[in-house]
Amino acid sequence: MDKRKKGSPTELRLMVVSSCGPSQFLLTNHILGREVFSKDITCLSDSRKNTGELAGRRVSVINAPNIYDKDISQVKRAMELRKSKCLCTPGPHAFLVTFDIEKISQNEMRTPKLMMEHYGRHCLRHCMVLLAYGGNLEVAALEDRVHKTDWLLRELLEHYGGRFHLFSKNWGDRSPDRELLQKIERMVASLGAVCFSSRTFQKADDSVKKEEKRLRKQREGEIEKAWTEMEKQYIAEELYHQKDAYTANVGAEIRAMAEMDNGWLRTSLARGLGTGLVVGAVVGALFGSIEGPGGMVLYGIIGGAVGGSAGGTAQVAVEHMEDRVAPPARLNFNSIFINRFFANTRPS
Secondary structure: OOEEEEOOOOEEEEEEEEOOOOHHHHHHHHHHOOOOOOOOOOOOOOOEEEEEEEOOEEEEEEEOOOOOOOOOOHHHHHHHHHHHHHOOOOOOOEEEEEEEHHHOOHHHHHHHHHHHHHHOOOHHHHEEEEEEEOOOOOHHHHHHHHHHHOHHHHHHHHOOOOOEEEEEOOOOOOOOHHHHHHHHHHHHHHOOOEEEEOHHHHHHHHHHHHHHHHHHHHOHHHHHHHHHHHHHHOOHHHHHHHHHHHHHHHHHHHHHHHHHOOHHHHHHHHHHHHHHHHHHHHHHHHHHHHHOHHHHHHHHHHHHHHHHHHHOHHHHHHHHHHHHHOOOOOOOHHHHHHHHHHOOOOOO
């Protein structure tokens, strides 16, 4: 049964979803006002989280692979779907579903159904459609097209309660930001100012919190040592300020690490590896049957190894993402912090 959870009043978590093509990457650039994704990128093989501001409101934008990306295996897609939920815990305030207004086809009509399968049957209530347009087209003319002439697009929008917003592929134009933010905030307010959640989002949230608790306990000694160093350098209010800053930095690092690697994701990796081994072995055995019983065994072993390798590619994605989002688990964050903040403050 799907649930609703109170979301943060200060930060909006936005899950950007696309059927295919570069529209979700253009929208991410548009929201954050910077080139997170280069203009030539058309697909994404992993899930990513970026933070910034939209019209003065702090936002987190979570991107997952496009729904129809054929270059990603089912195992990899399932892994990245879980990861995107972990990056968005306890749940998104809004799903922003992007399409290119010039490329709406029958294929896009399946998007609402697939979204419900991926995120939960009530997720469409939390969705807004974002339509990308190019050139110097007039927004008023495009809105008129949406409301009156493009029947396929109107049918698609009905699944999302008719909510939509037009945005230019020229993401450097920040003038419409306030209107977009207001539309999102009104939708969130109409739903009781809560973020969306479901059983799988709850699993993600529980697993991230459990991992945070484990990592925090693991680093208790480091934190205590850092506080001791601070107490030698600062007194009164400055001491509290330094402790607060340090605690916030450690908390953010632990949170990022827990979102990228936790028990739920590790379970998904193990299953993916196992599935790869089984499927690879079966396919290998089928090819090997041409060579007789001996060939079935030989090619089955080879196929299992190849399939297992494919099933384990998600682990590589996790490792690469950890490199980008947070320092490796064994990096002594406290020593970096102490060196940075205290090196020049010791009395001579």
